[in-house]
Every structure is written in structure tokens, then in C-alpha cells.
Amino acid sequence: MTEALPKSATASREAEELATRPKIVGASVKRTEDPRLLTGKGAYVDDRKVPGMLHVAFRRSDHSHALIKAIDCGAARDADGVVAVFTAEDMREVNAVFATSRMKNYYATPITGLAIGKVRYVGEPVVGVIAQSRYLAEDALELVDITYEPLPVVIDPEEAAKPSSALLHEEANTNVLCSREFKTGDAEAAIASAAVRVSGRFRFHRKTPTAMENRTYLAEYEPGRDELTLYTSSQVPGIIRDALSDAFDMPGSQLRVVAPDVGGGFGGKASLYPEEIFVAFAARRLGRAVKWTSDRMEDLAATSQGFDQIVNAELALDAEGNAIALRAEVIGDVGAYSIYPWTAVIEPVQVVSFLPGPYKIANYLGRVRGIATSKPPTGPYRGVGRPTSTFVTERLMDMAAQRLGMDPITLRLRNMIQPDEFPHRIGSGIIWDQCAFTECLNAACGKADYQELRARQAEARAAGRWFGIGVACYAELTGIGSRISVAPGMPINTGTETAKIAIDSTGAVTAAFGVTAMGQGLETTLAQVVAEHLGGRVEDIRVIQGDSAAVPNATGSYASRSAVLAGGAATLAAQEVKEKIIRAASHLLEAASEDLVVEDGKVSVVGTDRTLTFRQLARAVYLEMGRIPADKREELTSTKTYDPVFGTSATAAHLAVVEINPDTYEIKLERFVVAEDCGRLINPMIVDGQVHGGVAQGIGAALYEEVVYNDEGQNVTASLVDYVIPTATEVPLIDVVHIEAESVTTLNGFRGMGEGGTIGAPAAVANAVADAVAPLGIDILELPISPERLFRLIESSKNHKDSSHGHET
Amino acid sequence: MTEPVIVRVNVNGVEYARRVEPRLLLSDFLRNDLGLTGTHVGCEHGVCGACTVLVNGDSVRSCLLLAIQLDGAKVETVEGLGTAQALHSVQKAFHEHHALQCGFCTPGMLMTTIDLLRKSPLANDEDIREGLSGNLCRCTGYQNIVRAVRQAADQLNTLATDEAIS
Incomplete structure (x- = not known):
């Protein structure tokens, strides 16, 4: 039993850590x-079944870009089990939805349930067939006859940006859906006179979120009341409710949108989808429940994608290694439509906004264009733009360190915003509140024993092995309030969340929220926050979430906001209910309120055995007439909305260690360390889990995942055999260090987390791979770095060296 | 279309006889005909492993089998393990180690784990990772799943040792 010792040592350390932690917020409570x-x-x-429920299958475009000349649904309508076949013609009374923006140089494309007159990507829904079963609906799909007139495929974003390109949206008069510039100082001049310049054309290839549960929508309809309930695997039921209200001109009181258990989201379920509009339309038109469950091919072809950018960037430093200027030109391939509500702007603009990262760079010039192509729309995907910005800036830092002959950690620490330099405004205008940049980097290096790793690398290199170490540092804006838009200029408020807490006449506590959990354990963490501030027990608190009817206004869960915003609202509402408990108990127990303590679901007079459980208290308040005079009787409820106004930021440093097999070019991750600051931890166990999962997706983004469209605009990676996500054998052990620097700008000091793992990991892995092959004189500028890409890079570098032999200057 | 046929199958110890179309997938049969929605469908092309169930003691992808192939078979699904009030030891290990987040891949992970535990000593974590490599999880990064399976395996080994001693 050689394992017994380390195991028990770990257990006792964990027990020790638990013992010193607060009882509720901060404890690793097991998930409810x-x-x-x-x-x-x-x-x-998809688990939900309703009597008489019908099933949808979509006939999707097999053209990348084409006019729809004719649709013949006759044979499909006559097919066995088919109840209805709808085209865009049938949906004319449904209003198109637009992701508008106050931003200049932006064009909002219409979003409709089915394509009208034209298709703009392979997989776009054109016809909806509704039948008694999914099998029968799919049978009838083949009987739909669509005549297309093909148009030029618009697949290369740089070509699409040229005036000569075919247009996806003629009304826009351009494929450039948005453009923007950020400028601080004079980057051009600073670069021209700099001692050291490093640059590259960086390419981050398109990804897809790939939640394990495919998108699924079930609309139920009550004809007698004209009431529609949409059950949706969505992260944003509140946004969907409001959008459908616009689309159908229905009041919110007749429209309820519910996200029950959701099987992962990662941003792919954070936007309004044509299929949601269609299912709601069909249920109302037919007066019956209608369900659509995506299959994986549809998911890979028609769920929002992300991370598709080309960045030409240059970093300039003085001879001592102080960064003085950064210049970047970003081209974002945003796909065919501007997604609701985030707009096509969200990701490319985030890339250019976050490029300066955690560094002091006095001069910055960032330009960005979002270009429409005949591919599915891009939308939020875990990290949103920042995986690319971090990849570019952190690669440039390593390239500069190599050029200067400096250690990459030393160079970073020199350029980072120091602990006494906050708040700090970076060149794009983002203001960092107190961020733990240097603390995270030092902690990651300490945990990984960086010097020892370098010593191991020297040995490995001496033996001809390819062994590399890479770090990446970043900050993200999290928990943002009403003064900052999640996407620039977008029309909806994303800065508030509401909590409604009630103790009912049985003494039970219900806490209702508009946010949604798609795996991040909010039922547990929000119960922890409520329990802490109410004086209740976690296991007694029933959390309701993901229901648009729960609170008057809500959006959902995205942008690492729910712990901060819903947690803040929960705090305020719980505190008010607690005050009411104390006022009632003060009367019932004939004690001064300052002598009362509320904990573990009961209220007691300090130093006595006089106690009321919540149940007893609630009975006295609600049921036992006369125990509290009518003018003193208050309902034990509170509804509170929290707005962090500006919000806060979260930070981490990632460190990756790789070894590459020189025969197969297989890149093996040996170790991964994350030192992160998400502010005050609500549940360390859950935070660790979020980091592990985020890093795994970042590793996928760095090494394996790529959505590939060929020249005809066909998706050639539309199965999980071709779109490869990491399995248990590809993800290494991940060590997580928590810095826990509480935010000063949010209630409870929460900073938010969830996306970060995916932001840092691609850059850290890219730097580790580049470090491993640095002796071969190649750079990593393109992700994912597959064995094939690595092989080609090394081969072309060899050829280049051979041909230029004797001509080097 | 081919005529429906009767399939008789034992699922979690209960005998069922149902008239089904020959083309009906086992995953759809379990979910829609028997109402056992614990078995999830993630890809319908045999890659993700979410729909894994045990057939006659072996783990299989229920999306790659037809219900009629199961005539006379013994099927085990996640519903045959513990209940919310009394979790099976493997479910308990997953709970204690936070080995699930969204829970969608979890039933498949659990059934694969049961199969692994019955057939393999899982001497080291590499064996566990290799054994789970046919089940995709997008939330956890696998680390806590490996820990949970490690605990379940250690418990089983201890149990086996104790039984051998007594």
C-alpha cells in the first residue's frame, strides 16, 4: 500500500483547509x-414528453450561398405521419429579429425562423417538416424539392472584405458588418523608433462550443389562453422571452421561456436561434406541442461558432525589454448573420479590446473588422475573443523575450501592471480594477517549480528531446454592470439580475432567479449565498432558476456574471428577509432585535433556549391569526435587483509543460498549472471544476479543434470523428492555485469565473510548443497546432534553411 | 416500410415486450418507448458515449444498436443503479469528487465505469483514462471523473481483499 500515505496526507490537508474555511460561503459544499x-x-x-407532441425535422441548405428559386412541399405534405410543412412564406406574420447596435459602421442582419429567398450557409434551415415522430419527419424531408440558383461562395474573409466580392446581404452594400479602431498615444511613431520589434500574422481557426447536449426546443401551447411556453436548452431564457415577444407581438404574460436542466452551453446556447422561433411559431399555428431535438451533425453545422480571427500584430520594446507600443489589425470571420442579441461585433471587438492584456503599453493602435462569410454565424464561445487576444499578446511576449535573450517570466513581470498601479487604463480604454497579475504569475511559477522545469529542459535539449514550457497571463472583465455593454452598443441591458426570496407558510425557503445553470452548479452556490445571508441551511433552500416567469426581468448566464450578479441580488434579498425574520421574531419572542441571532434555519435569543424554527416562525406570521398585530405583520419575502455598475475583472496565469515526440509530432501535455483570482470563492470545489473544464477546452482549441469549410463552403468536420475534442487521455492533471483577492467593486468580493480556463490555455500551450521547438527556429502563429501543421512548419523551416544556406545576413 | 415486430427485453430486471419498427434505435426505444430518459443521446454516431448502456454485461453504444437486436437480451441502464436517496457506490464517488457538472455525459460515464470495474483491476490512473476515453465530457476536464473512478476501484479492491481474507 505505497499509495496510502500520500492519499491520507492529501485528505488531512483538505480537511484542514475545510476546517479553516467559512461555514457556508467558501465551503466546498457538495452539489444539491x-x-x-x-x-x-x-x-x-428532450426528456419532456407531452400528449399529442409533434416533432420537427429541418430541411437545411446544402448550398453555401444561393437564391431559393422554388420550394415544392407537396409530396412531403402527403407523406405518412406528416402534419404540416412550413416555409418562410408561412411565417410572414412573424417579425424578423435584429441585433441592433448603437455602434457606427455596423449592419444588423435580419434573423428569421427559416431562410427567406436566399441561403447564406450550409445548414441554414429552409423548410420545417412536422410529423408524428422524428423518424417520420426525417422520412418526409427527402420529399421536399428545393430549386436553388447558386451564387459565389464567400468563404475567405480577406477576399470577402474586398469591394469586388459577392455580397451576402445586398442591403448592407458590403460584407464588412462592422469596423472599429482603438487608439492611445502614437503607436506608429513608437514602433518606428523602437529598439526591438516582433510581429506576426496570427491565425486562430474556427471552433464550435460542442456542449454534450445538443440544442433542443419544445414549445407547448394553450389555445384557450393564447399562452406559449418554450422549454429550451438555453443559457438565456430571459433574452429569448423578450425576443419572442417582439417576434410574435405577444405580451410576456403569455410567453414563458424555461431552461430546465441544460447539458452544457459554453456560449453556444447563449443566443436566439432560428429553430427557437420556428418551434414557437409552429406550436402556436398548429395549437399543439412541437419539439425539435438537434442531432450532432446539425449542431456542428448550425450552432454558433467562434474564435475565427486573423490578427496581424506588432509589439515594440526598448532595449531593456520595456514594451512601448502595440499595433494590431484584426479580421474576424463572423459568418452569415449578426447573432442576437450579441451582434457580429462581440468577438472581433473583444479581441482588439483585450490585446494589451495585463501589460503597461503606452501606445496602442488596434483596428478591427468583422466580415460576413457564407458560414454559420459566430457568437459567444467560452472566453469570447480573449483566447485569441491572449494567444497573440502572449506569443509576442515570448518572441520578444527570445529576441532580447531574456527569460519570458522576467520580461512579463517587468511589463505587468504592478500591484500599486491600479486602477489602470489600457490602450483600448478598459480599466482594470485591482488585478492580481504578478501574484498569479509568481504563484503559477512557484507551484510548477519553474527553475526546476528549466533545468529539466536543459537536460532534455542536451539529449535532443523537444521539451517546452509556456506561460500565459490575462485578465477578463467579469460580472459587468449596467454601465458597460457585454457587446458594444447592444440594445439590451446585461448589467442587472434579480433574486426573489420567499419563506412560505410551511417555513420553506424558495429563492428564484432569472439566471440559468448549464453545469456550473448555481443551484448549490446560490443556495450557499442565500443561506449565509439569511441564516438558513443550504439543503433547505430551493433554488429556482432558468425560468423567465420567476422574475420580471432577467437575461441569463454568460460572460462569467452569474455568481457576481445573481449572488449579489441573492445577498440583498436574503438580508432583507432576514431583517423581516428578526422583526417578527422580536415580537414573538419578546426580545430586542439586537439579542436575536438567525442561523441554521432558526432564530434564537442569544444566551437562552428561546428559539423559533423557520417553520414555527412562518406559521406564526402567516397562519396563527393575531400572534402578530395586523399593522406589524410582514410577508417574509424580498425581491432585489443587483447592478455592479462597472463590474470587476478576473485574472489568471497558466503554465503548460509539453514534450513532443520527434517521430510522430504528437504533442503530449505533461503538466498544467493555473494560478487564478476569481475573488472570494463561494465553493472552491466548483471553482476547481470550472478551471479544469475551461483548460480542457483551451487545450482542445490549441491542439485539436478546428471547424473546416472547403472551397465550396461545405463543412468537412460535421461529425465528432472529424471535429475532435479532448478525451480523458489528452487532458493532463491540472493544478489550481487560488489567489482569492477579493474584488473591491462587487458585493461579497466575488469576481466571477467560468470562462478563464479557455482564455489562458491556448496561449500557454502554444508558447510551450514554440518553446519546445525553438532550437529549430520556428514560431507558432496558428492554432490549432496539429501534428501535421507542426510537421509542415518544421519541414518548411528546414527547406528554407537549406535553400538560404550561406546567404544569411 | 418493414412491419413492426415484437421485441422482448429485460431492462434493469424488468421484462418488457413492445411492438417496434425494425429501424428503431435502442437509445430511442429506451427513452421514448420505455420512458427511461436517463440514457442520453449526444451524437447518434457512436463517438460521444453518452448513450452507453450494458447489454448482457458489456458496455455498448445504444445509438448504434437497433431495438430488435436486443430480443432476449439483458440491458442495464443508469436507472438500474442507485436512487437519489440511496446512491450506488460509483454514483456516490462521482458526487463526492464533483465528477459531474452539466450531467449530460454522466449516465454514460457511470455505465462505462461499471463495466470497467467489473472487468479490469484499473491498477493505475492511465488505465482509467484509457478506459474512459470513449466517453466525451465537455465540462469537467476529466480530472475529477478519474478521481471518482479511482475511489470506486479502490473500494472494490479493498472489498475483494477483505472477502478473500474472510
Whole structure:
């Protein structure tokens, strides 16, 4: 039993850590959602069955860009089990939805349930067939006859930006859906006179979020009341409710949007989809429940994609290694439509906004264009733009360190905004509040024993092995409030969330929110926050979420906001209910309020055995007439909205260690360390899990995942055999260090987390791979870095050296 | 279309007889005909492993089998393990180690784990990772799943040792 010692040592250390932690917020409480999910009793949308329910299958475009000349649905309508076949013609009374923006140089494309007159990507829904079963609906799909007139494919964003390109949206008069510039100082002049310049054309290839549950929508309709309920695997039921209200001219009181258990989202379920509009339309038109469950091919072809950017960037430094200027030109391939509500702007603009990262760079010039192509729309995907900005800036830092002959950690620490230099405004205008940049980097290096790793690398290199170490540092804006838009100029408020807490006449506590959990354990963490501030017990608090009817206004879960915003709202509402408990108990127990303590679901007079459980208290308040005079009787409820106004930021440093097999070019991750600051931890166990999962997706982005469109605009990676996500054998052990520097700008000091793992990991892995092959004289400018790409880089570098032999200057 | 046929199958110890179309997938049969929605469908092309169930003691992708192939077979699904009030030891290990987030891949992970534990000593974590490599999870980064399976395997080994001693 050689393992016994380390195991028990770990256990006792964990126990020690637990003992010193606060009882509720800060404790690794086991998740309350687990028992149902572990026993197959979760309630995902596709698990829901309703009598008379019909099923949808979509006939999707097999053209990248074409005019729809004619659609013949006759044979499909006559097919066995088919109830209805709809085209865009049938949906004319449904209003198109537009992701508008106050931003200049922006064109909002219409979003409709089915394509009208033209298709703009392979996989765009054109016809919806509704039948008794999915099998029968799919049978009838083949009977739909669509005549197309093909138009030129618009697949290369740089070509698409030229005036000569075919246009996807003629009304826009350009494929450039948005453009923007950020400028501080004079980057051009500073670069021209700099001692050291490093630059590159960086390419981050298109990804898709790939939640394990495909998107699924079920619309139920009550004809007698004209009431529609949409069950949707969405991260943003509140946004969907409001959008459908616009599309159907229906009041919110007749429209309810519910996200029950959701099987992962990662941003791919954070936008309004044509299929949601269609299912809602069809249920209302037919007066019956209508369900659509995406298959994986549809998911890979028609769920929003992301991370598709080309960045030409140059970093200039003085001879001592102080960064003085950064210049970047970003081209974002945003696909065919500007997604609702985030707009096509969200990702490319985030790239250019976050490029300066955690560094002091006095001069910055960042230009960005979002270009429409005949591919599915891009939308938010975990990290949104920052995986690319971090990749570019952190590669440039390593390239500069190599040029200067400096250690990359030393160079970073020299250029980072120091602890006494906050708040700090970076060149794009973002203001960092107190961020733990240097603390995270030092902690990651300490945990990984950086010097020892360098010593190992020297040995490995001496033996001809390809062994590399890479770091990446970043900050993200999280938990943002009403003064900053999640996407620039977007029309909806994303800066508030509401909590509604009630103790009912049985003494039970219900806390309702508009945010949604798609795996991040909010039922547990929000219950922890409520329990802490109410004086309740976590296991007694029933959390309701993901229901547009729960609170008057909500958006959902995205942008690492729910712990900060919903947690803040929960705090305010719980505090008010607690005050009411104390006022009632003060009367009932005939004690001064300052002598009362509320904890573990009961209120007691300090130093006595006089106690009321919540149940007893609630009975006295609600049921036992006369125990509290009518003018003193208050409902034990509170609804509070929290707005962090500006919000806060979260930070991390990632460190990756790789070894590359020189025969197969297989890149093996040996170790991964994350030192992160998400502010005050609510549940360290859950935070660790979020980091692990985010890093795994970042590793996928760095090494394996790429959505590939060929020259005809066909997706050649539309299966999980071709779109490869990491399995258990590709993800290494991940060590997580928590810095826990509480935010001074949010309630409770929470900073938010969830996306960060995916932001840092691609850059750290890219730097580690580049470091491993640095002796071969090649750079990593393109992700994912597959064995084939690496092989080609090394081969072309060899050829280049051979041909230029004797001509080097 | 081919005529429906009767399929008789034992699922989690209960005998079922249902008239089904020959083309009906086992995953759809379990979910739609028997109402056992704990088995999830993630890809319908045999890659993700979310729909994994045990057939006659072996883990299989229920999206790659037809229900009629199961005539006379014994099927185990996640519903046959513990209940929310009394979790099976593997489910308990997943709970204790935070080995699930969204829970969608979890039933498949659990059934694969049961199969692995019955057939392999899982001497080291590499064996566990290799054994789970046919089940995709997009939330956890696998680390806590590996820990949970490690605990379940260690418990089983201890149990086996104890039984051998007694």
C-alpha cells in the first residue's frame, strides 16, 4: 500500500483547509443538483414528453450561398405521419429579429425562423417538416424539392472584405458588418523608433462550443389562453422571452421561456436561434406541442461558432525589454448573420479590446473588422475573443523575450501592471480594477517549480528531446454592470439580475432567479449565498432558476456574471428577509432585535433556549391569526435587483509543460498549472471544476479543434470523428492555485469565473510548443497546432534553411 | 416500410415486450418507448458515449444498436443503479469528487465505469483514462471523473481483499 500515505496526507490537508474555511460561503459544499443528475432523473428538454407532441425535422441548405428559386412541399405534405410543412412564406406574420447596435459602421442582419429567398450557409434551415415522430419527419424531408440558383461562395474573409466580392446581404452594400479602431498615444511613431520589434500574422481557426447536449426546443401551447411556453436548452431564457415577444407581438404574460436542466452551453446556447422561433411559431399555428431535438451533425453545422480571427500584430520594446507600443489589425470571420442579441461585433471587438492584456503599453493602435462569410454565424464561445487576444499578446511576449535573450517570466513581470498601479487604463480604454497579475504569475511559477522545469529542459535539449514550457497571463472583465455593454452598443441591458426570496407558510425557503445553470452548479452556490445571508441551511433552500416567469426581468448566464450578479441580488434579498425574520421574531419572542441571532434555519435569543424554527416562525406570521398585530405583520419575502455598475475583472496565469515526440509530432501535455483570482470563492470545489473544464477546452482549441469549410463552403468536420475534442487521455492533471483577492467593486468580493480556463490555455500551450521547438527556429502563429501543421512548419523551416544556406545576413 | 415486430427485453430486471419498427434505435426505444430518459443521446454516431448502456454485461453504444437486436437480451441502464436517496457506490464517488457538472455525459460515464470495474483491476490512473476515453465530457476536464473512478476501484479492491481474507 505505497499509495496510502500520500492519499491520507492529501485528505488531512483538505480537511484542514475545510476546517479553516467559512461555514457556508467558501465551503466546498457538495452539489444539491447531483443526486437527480446521477440517477438519470434530470429534466433536460428532450426528456419532456407531452400528449399529442409533434416533432420537427429541418430541411437545411446544402448550398453555401444561393437564391431559393422554388420550394415544392407537396409530396412531403402527403407523406405518412406528416402534419404540416412550413416555409418562410408561412411565417410572414412573424417579425424578423435584429441585433441592433448603437455602434457606427455596423449592419444588423435580419434573423428569421427559416431562410427567406436566399441561403447564406450550409445548414441554414429552409423548410420545417412536422410529423408524428422524428423518424417520420426525417422520412418526409427527402420529399421536399428545393430549386436553388447558386451564387459565389464567400468563404475567405480577406477576399470577402474586398469591394469586388459577392455580397451576402445586398442591403448592407458590403460584407464588412462592422469596423472599429482603438487608439492611445502614437503607436506608429513608437514602433518606428523602437529598439526591438516582433510581429506576426496570427491565425486562430474556427471552433464550435460542442456542449454534450445538443440544442433542443419544445414549445407547448394553450389555445384557450393564447399562452406559449418554450422549454429550451438555453443559457438565456430571459433574452429569448423578450425576443419572442417582439417576434410574435405577444405580451410576456403569455410567453414563458424555461431552461430546465441544460447539458452544457459554453456560449453556444447563449443566443436566439432560428429553430427557437420556428418551434414557437409552429406550436402556436398548429395549437399543439412541437419539439425539435438537434442531432450532432446539425449542431456542428448550425450552432454558433467562434474564435475565427486573423490578427496581424506588432509589439515594440526598448532595449531593456520595456514594451512601448502595440499595433494590431484584426479580421474576424463572423459568418452569415449578426447573432442576437450579441451582434457580429462581440468577438472581433473583444479581441482588439483585450490585446494589451495585463501589460503597461503606452501606445496602442488596434483596428478591427468583422466580415460576413457564407458560414454559420459566430457568437459567444467560452472566453469570447480573449483566447485569441491572449494567444497573440502572449506569443509576442515570448518572441520578444527570445529576441532580447531574456527569460519570458522576467520580461512579463517587468511589463505587468504592478500591484500599486491600479486602477489602470489600457490602450483600448478598459480599466482594470485591482488585478492580481504578478501574484498569479509568481504563484503559477512557484507551484510548477519553474527553475526546476528549466533545468529539466536543459537536460532534455542536451539529449535532443523537444521539451517546452509556456506561460500565459490575462485578465477578463467579469460580472459587468449596467454601465458597460457585454457587446458594444447592444440594445439590451446585461448589467442587472434579480433574486426573489420567499419563506412560505410551511417555513420553506424558495429563492428564484432569472439566471440559468448549464453545469456550473448555481443551484448549490446560490443556495450557499442565500443561506449565509439569511441564516438558513443550504439543503433547505430551493433554488429556482432558468425560468423567465420567476422574475420580471432577467437575461441569463454568460460572460462569467452569474455568481457576481445573481449572488449579489441573492445577498440583498436574503438580508432583507432576514431583517423581516428578526422583526417578527422580536415580537414573538419578546426580545430586542439586537439579542436575536438567525442561523441554521432558526432564530434564537442569544444566551437562552428561546428559539423559533423557520417553520414555527412562518406559521406564526402567516397562519396563527393575531400572534402578530395586523399593522406589524410582514410577508417574509424580498425581491432585489443587483447592478455592479462597472463590474470587476478576473485574472489568471497558466503554465503548460509539453514534450513532443520527434517521430510522430504528437504533442503530449505533461503538466498544467493555473494560478487564478476569481475573488472570494463561494465553493472552491466548483471553482476547481470550472478551471479544469475551461483548460480542457483551451487545450482542445490549441491542439485539436478546428471547424473546416472547403472551397465550396461545405463543412468537412460535421461529425465528432472529424471535429475532435479532448478525451480523458489528452487532458493532463491540472493544478489550481487560488489567489482569492477579493474584488473591491462587487458585493461579497466575488469576481466571477467560468470562462478563464479557455482564455489562458491556448496561449500557454502554444508558447510551450514554440518553446519546445525553438532550437529549430520556428514560431507558432496558428492554432490549432496539429501534428501535421507542426510537421509542415518544421519541414518548411528546414527547406528554407537549406535553400538560404550561406546567404544569411 | 418493414412491419413492426415484437421485441422482448429485460431492462434493469424488468421484462418488457413492445411492438417496434425494425429501424428503431435502442437509445430511442429506451427513452421514448420505455420512458427511461436517463440514457442520453449526444451524437447518434457512436463517438460521444453518452448513450452507453450494458447489454448482457458489456458496455455498448445504444445509438448504434437497433431495438430488435436486443430480443432476449439483458440491458442495464443508469436507472438500474442507485436512487437519489440511496446512491450506488460509483454514483456516490462521482458526487463526492464533483465528477459531474452539466450531467449530460454522466449516465454514460457511470455505465462505462461499471463495466470497467467489473472487468479490469484499473491498477493505475492511465488505465482509467484509457478506459474512459470513449466517453466525451465537455465540462469537467476529466480530472475529477478519474478521481471518482479511482475511489470506486479502490473500494472494490479493498472489498475483494477483505472477502478473500474472510
